[in-house]
Amino acid sequence: MSKLEIIYGIHPLIEAIQSKRSISKLFFQIGWKKKCNPYYKKLISLSKRENIPIHIVPKNKFHQLNNKNHQGVFALLSPIETYSIEDLLPIFYEKGKNPLLLILDRITDVRNFGSIIRTAACAGVDAIIIPTKYTALIGSDSIKTSSGALFKVPICQEKNIKKTIEYLIKYGLKVVSATEKSNIYWYKIDFSGPTAIILGNESNGICPKYLEITSEKAKIPAIHGISSLNVSVACGILLYEVFRQREFK
Incomplete structure (x- = not known):
């Protein structure tokens, strides 16, 4: 502190x-x-x-x-200003953006948090949504691990993530969960349109009530008895698949 x-x-x-x-x-x-x-x-x-x-x-x-x-x-x-996604999303559309959002469900490890934000900035994410509770502290450690990217990508703190997901779906975004509980590999999902990707807690993954309402579920396989990838690694794989689909059509 x-x-x-x-x-x-x-x-x-x-x-x-x-x-x-x-x-x-x-x-x-x-x-x-x-x-x-x-x-x-x-x-x-x-x-x-x-x-x-x-x-x-x-x-x-x-x-x-x-x-x-x-x-x-x-x-x-907080060393940064935070926003509401309901305020930002209309602005993205007015600017002609094809929005790409990240939703971080209870990512509490500050190193993962910073790494995710750094990758998000590199891959062109428009905003990152986090809960008001049960999330990594936004401070000097997260700024350092993000290499300053916390100042480049808008952070939206939302009290009710479930309602936020429902709002995004109504607004026309495809909400994709990164989870091993799927039979669809990540590269088979169409990320060309407005998209929000959910990444889950390091230990428990994505909250079941969020999984129930998401549009699609993306699986990244893991072998040799390892259940899943580190969340920041999974983030990089998914975001650069979005980049590949949008930039190399």
């Missing part, structure tokens, strides 16, 4: 949110509800309105602020 800017205290945080500072996560110390005065309630309300993830954590999470009047709450500032 020392590598990220921290804001602490109720009133500074309220001011930061009202000033549209990009806040990555908000942390409350266990027992904060006992102090639930109107300002705490206002902070909670503003955070929910702005879809800022809220975490209830033990006292030891505040060890860096022991000599500060943190009032049981602090936040990490």
Whole structure:
């Protein structure tokens, strides 16, 4: 956490949110509800309105602020601006783009996260969608592992990924899941039109409720008893298949 800017205290945080500072996560110390005065309630309300993830954590999470009047709450500032895909997608179409999006379902390893974003920037991805919770922290480590690509590809934080997928499908995008639970190899899928590709959690893959509603499922085979590829490697294979189909028709 020392590598990220921290804001602490109720009133500074309220001011930061009202000033549209990009806040990555908000942390409350266990027992904060006992102090639930109107300002705490206002902070909670503003955070929910702005879809800022809220975490209830033990006292030891505040060890860096022991000599500060943190009032049981602090936040990490995001080094980048985040967006909503509903705001960006119409702009892509207005510009005549053939949108290519990535949806990262609970990618928590910062090295995988950074590597994926670097590959996405190289392959021409228009935006990356991540959940507000259960995702790698956007900070100096992810900026470093992405070689600065975090500043080049718009990041969209969405509270409800299932609704986001449904929105993309209604908007005319083909949503493709990268999963070994398929009989269709990745190169047999048509990526020529507007597309969103979902990559799943390093341990559990893509959430089943997302798999149920996706348009198609792409399989990348693995042999010698290995169940699947590293998620950042799978990302590169899929994105450059999209590139191949679109650039070398």
